[in-house]
Amino acid sequence: MIHETPHIVVVGGGISGLAAAYRLTQGKDGVQPRVTLLEADTRLGGKIRTDMFAGLPVDAGPDAFLARVPWAVALCRQLGLEKDLIAPAESKTWFWTHRRLRRLPDDLVMGIPTSPFSIARTGILSPAGIMRAGLDLVLPARPYGPDPTVEQVIGTRLGREVVERLVEPLIGGIFAGRADHLSLAATAPHLAQAAKKQRSLILSLRAQQRKKPQQTKTSVPDAPAFYSLPDGLGALIQRLAEALEERAVTVRLGTQVEDLTRLADGRYQLVCSDQTVFCANGVILATPAWTTAKLVQSFAPAVAEELAAITYSSAIVVTLGYKPSAVPGALKGVGFLAPRVDGRLLTACTWATSKWPHLSRSDLVIFRCSVGRLGDERGLQLSDEALVQRVHSELEEALGVRSQPVEVRVSRWERTFPQYDSGHQERVKRIERALTACSGLTLAGAAYHGIGVPACIHDGEEAAQRLLGNLSAEMTK
Numbered sequence: 001m002i003h004e005t006p007h008i009v010v011v012g013g014g015i016s017g018l019a020a021a022y023r024l025t026q027g028k029d030g031v032q033p034r035v036t037l038l039e040a041d042t043r044l045g046g047k048i049r050t051d052m053f054a055g056l057p058v059d060a061g062p063d064a065f066l067a068r069v070p071w072a073v074a075l076c077r078q079l080g081l082e083k084d085l086i087a088p089a090e091s092k093t094w095f096w097t098h099r100r101l102r103r104l105p106d107d108l109v110m111g112i113p114t115s116p117f118s119i120a121r122t123g124i125l126s127p128a129g130i131m132r133a134g135l136d137l138v139l140p141a142r143p144y145g146p147d148p149t150v151e152q153v154i155g156t157r158l159g160r161e162v163v164e165r166l167v168e169p170l171i172g173g174i175f176a177g178r179a180d181h182l183s184l185a186a187t188a189p190h191l192a193q194a195a196k197k198q199r200s201l202i203l204s205l206r207a208q209q210r211k212k213p214q215q216t217k218t219s220v221p222d223a224p225a226f227y228s229l230p231d232g233l234g235a236l237i238q239r240l241a242e243a244l245e246e247r248a249v250t251v252r253l254g255t256q257v258e259d260l261t262r263l264a265d266g267r268y269q270l271v272c273s274d275q276t277v278f279c280a281n282g283v284i285l286a287t288p289a290w291t292t293a294k295l296v297q298s299f300a301p302a303v304a305e306e307l308a309a310i311t312y313s314s315a316i317v318v319t320l321g322y323k324p325s326a327v328p329g330a331l332k333g334v335g336f337l338a339p340r341v342d343g344r345l346l347t348a349c350t351w352a353t354s355k356w357p358h359l360s361r362s363d364l365v366i367f368r369c370s371v372g373r374l375g376d377e378r379g380l381q382l383s384d385e386a387l388v389q390r391v392h393s394e395l396e397e398a399l400g401v402r403s404q405p406v407e408v409r410v411s412r413w414e415r416t417f418p419q420y421d422s423g424h425q426e427r428v429k430r431i432e433r434a435l436t437a438c439s440g441l442t443l444a445g446a447a448y449h450g451i452g453v454p455a456c457i458h459d460g461e462e463a464a465q466r467l468l469g470n471l472s473a474e475m476t477k
């Protein structure tokens, strides 16, 4: 039973940990805990990082969040940032494949062509690939395993080319992962649902699309798909840090938690790299799964094993600034994706100055280029200089960029994207079930219920709610 003000420690100051700490400060059922946030790095934000690039706030990690899920927009509203939200100026996406840029038709759903005719015009699929995709309309239903991969479902229905050239660059791009590993249900639940509903995926998606207007009667017809902030997503971190300070949360940077133990009285003891020790009634671990695994090892070895089994991929964001004269032609769109089958170093390139009105400047064109995915660590092995040269020469080929960049930045994100492989959702359920034995301890972060910024915010908030609920029950015992 807890008599004094309960103390909760949040470990990890990425967006999940920050959202959790912020939610904790709002209390619940009369429980108003004292909150401490411990962050290993010398800055908050984790993967969210905005640095100045040629005098402009250019994100080194995520540069936008999904607008159609509510959590990030709702948090911005609570923090007074909603009025500042900005939408991309462009929406068109291109594919760099078969030696040139090819525009994606608007009727694709996560890369799945709902009309074989529009995809035929793009030249992305071969005639045989288009015919194979069309077979989805007539092929009989096939049984899949319990949690099929993206490739197993979409490859079976529409063929290998659709997977390799359309779907993997889109779904795999979000996770820097591979279609033959990622679970369809965990990474694209609406596709998994569509695949379950009808024999033909194309017909099922068409039916989903027909239903949409009735389901979203209140939505604005051309509502933006993504949002960002004029000073980059780092502004959200900045505002959260201020809000935590206003609410008397103790935030300690450069404080890596090295050891976590469960005390006999049910509280937790945390030992940090600088040998400071914290005692807490509740702990939220908002750290990557591989770190969390080490922290829970001593008192929950089975959970640690499950957490350690969540694999991660690495990526690098190479940001290049060119004089406008170096870039021939207007860039109409947000950028391009490059399918793995083509063997390029680039996986994607965002045309930052065309995409974001706040980055548009007459004397600079900025490209944010992504390199690396699961199983492709070629970029990681290159020095920054060699990497910049390789990326530049691929831009020469893709866009006809002529002279060298005038500004460069390399942001390496090693072991960064959790892979939601087949079996992921069941694994997370097992972790959660096993953790019920560790009252007062809960997890949050990209490794569990969604990798995007809004999902991480939601996960952090849910973790805080759970812990407040537990504490409230303890206090009224």
Ligand SMILES: Cc1cc2nc3c(=O)[nH]c(=O)nc-3n(C[C@H](O)[C@H](O)[C@H](O)COP(=O)(O)OP(=O)(O)OC[C@H]3O[C@@H](n4cnc5c(N)ncnc54)[C@H](O)[C@@H]3O)c2cc1C
Binding pocket: 011, 012, 013, 014, 015, 016, 017, 038, 039, 040, 041, 044, 045, 046, 047, 048, 060, 061, 062, 063, 064, 065, 066, 255, 256, 257, 258, 286, 287, 288, 291, 315, 317, 413, 416, 444, 445, 446, 447, 451, 452, 453, 454, 456
């Ligand atoms: C290049 C890139 C592009 C992306 N693009 C998008 C996008 O456009 N849209 C989108 O929605 N999402 C995007 N994402 C995904 C999204 O940014 C992340 O999934 C999300 O930010 C993860 O947040 P998190 O708080 O769960 O984890 P993290 O940001 O990893 O935070 C974890 C924190 O824990 C700290 N930590 C670790 N160990 C310890 C310890 N022992 N003690 C104390 N602290 C510790 C770390 O230093 C870190 O700050 C992108 C990610 C990357 C890398």
